[in-house]
Amino acid sequence: MSKGTVVLAYSGGLDTSCILVWLKEQGYSVIAYLANIGQDEDFEAARKKAESLGATKVFIEDLRAEFVEDFIWPAIQANAVYEDRYLLGTAVARPCIGRRQVEIARREGAQFVSHGATGKGNDQIRFELTCYALYPEVKIIAPWRIPEFYNRFRGRKDLMEYAQQHGIPVPVTPKAPWSMDANLMHISYESGILENPKSHAPADLYLMTKNPEDAPSAPDVLEIEFKIGVPVKVTNVKEGISKDSPLDIFTYLNEIGGKHGVGRIDIVENRFIGMKSRGIYETPGGTILLNVHLDIEAFTMDKEVRRVKQGLGIKFSELVYNGFWYSPECDFVRHCIAMSQVNVEGKVQLSVFKGQVYILGRESPKSLYNEELVSPRL
Amino acid sequence: MSKGTVVLAYSGGLDTSCILVWLKEQGYSVIAYLANIGQDEDFEAARKKAESLGATKVFIEDLRAEFVEDFIWPAIQANAVYEDRYLLGTAVARPCIGRRQVEIARREGAQFVSHGATGKGNDQIRFELTCYALYPEVKIIAPWRIPEFYNRFRGRKDLMEYAQQHGIPVPVTPKAPWSMDANLMHISYESGILENPKSHAPADLYLMTKNPEDAPSAPDVLEIEFKIGVPVKVTNVKEGISKDSPLDIFTYLNEIGGKHGVGRIDIVENRFIGMKSRGIYETPGGTILLNVHLDIEAFTMDKEVRRVKQGLGIKFSELVYNGFWYSPECDFVRHCIAMSQVNVEGKVQLSVFKGQVYILGRESPKSLYNEELVSPRL
Amino acid sequence: MSKGTVVLAYSGGLDTSCILVWLKEQGYSVIAYLANIGQDEDFEAARKKAESLGATKVFIEDLRAEFVEDFIWPAIQANAVYEDRYLLGTAVARPCIGRRQVEIARREGAQFVSHGATGKGNDQIRFELTCYALYPEVKIIAPWRIPEFYNRFRGRKDLMEYAQQHGIPVPVTPKAPWSMDANLMHISYESGILENPKSHAPADLYLMTKNPEDAPSAPDVLEIEFKIGVPVKVTNVKEGISKDSPLDIFTYLNEIGGKHGVGRIDIVENRFIGMKSRGIYETPGGTILLNVHLDIEAFTMDKEVRRVKQGLGIKFSELVYNGFWYSPECDFVRHCIAMSQVNVEGKVQLSVFKGQVYILGRESPKSLYNEELVSPRL
């Protein structure tokens, strides 16, 4: 008899494939759930793989538009940056993925959700806090924190063996000597050879951005229009291209930012549970938007409102990093920040070149800039 | 009979030359004081000019080393950035200039100090707060706030006429259509054609940094070593050059940053008195150091100490921007920040290329990073 | 010919009576405006006095209800306390008074407003910031900052003489050796013999509260009900009295607090312009409400929301103290705080006795308190 139904956050990779089979072994009925948040993935192949491994149902959900509108946009409004550098690309995706997962669990009458996050990272926390917040009665199965699981799978070799025994297709290309997490907003790279904080990242690591050294030798010039603190239109001034839906805008900025090598950082950050971790990130479109939003906000927002809002933005960033998107305090702070954006409206011109974003000029019907006042006597 | 002695912050330019002569006309004995804080200036020509205009004494003071050690270094420790973007290049220079000016005033028994700052900017405030803090009995003569002066000099034309009448050498090259303030840390550009926030800055504006488009097509790779949160050595890894005095380190980072076009920003900021102002800044060495200090600090400082210190750094930046370097609260905050830097020590490797600073790796004897701890099971 | 019309904030006292006449002398047409914000005053006598002194119109405005609802209630929601002790009784009244004053000025077509505040205090700033915020074109006449006025009236003797010469009724009772400011929320006492911070306040100073030593020897027990962070009903449990309009509630709490000597403080505070000043305050009803609101808020508000909101409350208090009630930042903070109060609802029982407020118990339909959860095993 089944122990119940689990909605498993399935990636199509080796780990979550093994988890899927292992959950079945443990007596659960498993629904595979794969969120499309913009990562580069063969979703149909993943569907077939999950079905072949015995998932009772498979949901491939295209969350890209809601990811941009409900999660990336509030982060842009907040100028969300963790510890002065990290743009939170993974952290804002987790509540988006988790929200749909518990929707499916509720709809399908599943009492359990499961994920493949490890026991040392931030993602387990972000995932689980989302689930508990939106579906308090749910039970979470985190195999990498369950002794029977982690004692059985002490290394990649154990997973490979288990895969071979259970008909799980084994990856043919060797695993990269680091782990990565990709979505529409960014790709992060960590672990493996990157764990030594002194080692330089290999040049071929980056998938989303060109090496600035190989980027075009002429800039692209864009104009981005904002309303209530979020972009509503982007125009490539020279090429005459323009985009005006949130997903199109963000995708286009990723394209331009990626082409010019924008948004690469190599940092050591403090994880929620305190330990320091080295991460390499590329966030092309997000980096452009952070710069441009800072500019239009400074242009249209009262000085002292800005100071208060800056503090709230830092608080927001910490909350999001730590997985508290769905918490009373994050709701509160997010609403306060949204309120501050009412007049953040106007157009910014910028160029993008060799890894950099250069603000060129700005204009706004809500500008608080007074050219006459600022002019000195001489 | 003399009304008393004034120490005038003299730049050698048209404005302060006219002020020098005008102060004499008003019955003051004038000491000209010109601080060398790294700006590009013919100091000997300025000395002769001041003498020829009737200054009773002329002091040309080389403050570059103390500017770096006593003012730029604390700003680096604080990660000082005003309104998320401006690195405070002018703001940190004012208390340095003012400190020496009141030293001279005290030593020379002058009851007055004077400056050529306008009545709408931040610099008058920064200057005067420094003077009052360090020499509370001093009287300040701010001609651009005195009706007899500003009504007489309603435009550049009036200054030119006055100059011709009083034997003040008139600049032969036409004035740039903007104003600038230069020192070792940065050059700022504002006013004139830059006042329209929508207008793009002309390409030939920048004096301290190369246009990234024209910068070398290969990066420089540096290693910077820190102790107690300040750089103690910079090495150009490929070229084998290294520097180890504060002034040499900073000058070299300016050279490298300038060569690669690092540190250009175009922003609208909120002045102390509330009005918004558009400024263009280039801060090559400071931008490199901000990035590198953020990295070594994150590597060696406890997470929660970092959070508290980040808040103090923002407070520090506001105080410095507003001219309160010499105030009880800025002293307090600066000491707290200094206390946080005890273990900020180690080496960061980085590359500088086409306007960007890329952190490559870091190591430290005081690192709180634990490679073993961070490593996941798989 | 008249220089224009001035709306003068008139108190009926010697100072503003002299100002009224002096403004007429200067060629202005003067409208006297006297706000009833709960101070003990013979308003009809004041009306007649103003008329007899030549005011072209006299407005006596009963602002008590709006003072409570629009100004005291937001302060209660914020737990507004300046520098850990002062409940801002004068500071919250100023924008209330000023708001009506500029309404009258606009309605009556007056280009000027005037007040009797001195040049060293906070009230001039609070008053003027309110006027400029709500009526940016207005011109403010502040006689105590105008040399012709303050050089003429160098002491109370000069005012008395001027009064006698101009038919201004002279107070028959001698002036108290301190100054006071009274309204529904509090009375403040300062200056005169209180200026020596070491001197004890005389026992007969207080007008709003009984000396706790003479207060009843049995407590009153109240129940106060809150909705969205403001009191909607107060009941005297033993006496069966209850009040449910804002003005009645606040008046009744003043009565009970006053009877038991609640809310007396003697402090040194930092004025806006930096100088320290010694003030003695009695805030009976406000002190009760601060205590009770803290209690119901802690009972119904999420822990982390509370932390963020506490910071905003401190910011709000500083802004209000400094006169920035009508500013973009205070609007923003006030709206954020209001948003935090949605669930601050319930009933608190308390006793009031000999200068103290004792919370006895609380209940709420929105309580986040979980008796079952909190219970230990044993």
Place this chain on the structure above:
Amino acid sequence: MSKGTVVLAYSGGLDTSCILVWLKEQGYSVIAYLANIGQDEDFEAARKKAESLGATKVFIEDLRAEFVEDFIWPAIQANAVYEDRYLLGTAVARPCIGRRQVEIARREGAQFVSHGATGKGNDQIRFELTCYALYPEVKIIAPWRIPEFYNRFRGRKDLMEYAQQHGIPVPVTPKAPWSMDANLMHISYESGILENPKSHAPADLYLMTKNPEDAPSAPDVLEIEFKIGVPVKVTNVKEGISKDSPLDIFTYLNEIGGKHGVGRIDIVENRFIGMKSRGIYETPGGTILLNVHLDIEAFTMDKEVRRVKQGLGIKFSELVYNGFWYSPECDFVRHCIAMSQVNVEGKVQLSVFKGQVYILGRESPKSLYNEELVSPRL
């Protein structure tokens, strides 16, 4: 064979007596450690009891002086108050107790420490964070979180039975229907009949303070002298008594505060782990000192330093409440606060009466108060 040596925080009560015996049963050698931090206890009886139960050693440690100097004094400097009301009497005691416990453990070569705190409260966290911070290799045995223990002792009845079976003296007086924690700074009461947040506390609950209704009908007038933000002398003005060692000062203030019923509060607070809990506290001497320190600090500290320090004090209070006394961030904040107290010096006169503290006047050689400056013209 012994599993090792445990230093048990022993109170002499039923719970920790049972734990002592149970630990022996489990095969540990047990050292009983009882800290005298000012609670009312028969320490010699406790020693005998522990010995009779089989403790290999018993340490009764008088920590009162160091509790005042090293823990209460920094809290006074910080104006430490948690959530606007709680003076942290239990929270500041835990690191004091824990510090000595790990000193004993190190000295005696014990690998384990143990305590009787439950699994829902703050004290387990405060205790354990202290131990781990000061003795990172130590292992902690928390019986109330160990299934074999808490399943065996499901209620007081089980403890009583176990006691009878094992020769543990059983309390003859019935247990109060609440739990309490007492030390020199305060007594807290919670649980039992107090868990219903609506129920009023019984009048006979309080042990440290008189009911204000029964307190003397005349005040005591004190003068307290401060240096570097801590009291160095207290004088009873009328009675001529004075005290000048930290422990004597604090004890005397407890006596005076207790006599007049000062420092009783009934609150709902947010525990570290988030749940709300109702607590009743009496903190007589601490409440007097909080009021007096606020006064002398405001008198001698720069306005803007005070603002920054106020924020640090709130942070400090949260850290201490949550058990992080011994953490890098609390060290940092505590040092910053200490630095702010250099000039907090002078004398405050106050009266204590019927539950209240009234500041009467203050004087200081370091005063920033300028009587001349503050005086208005009239």
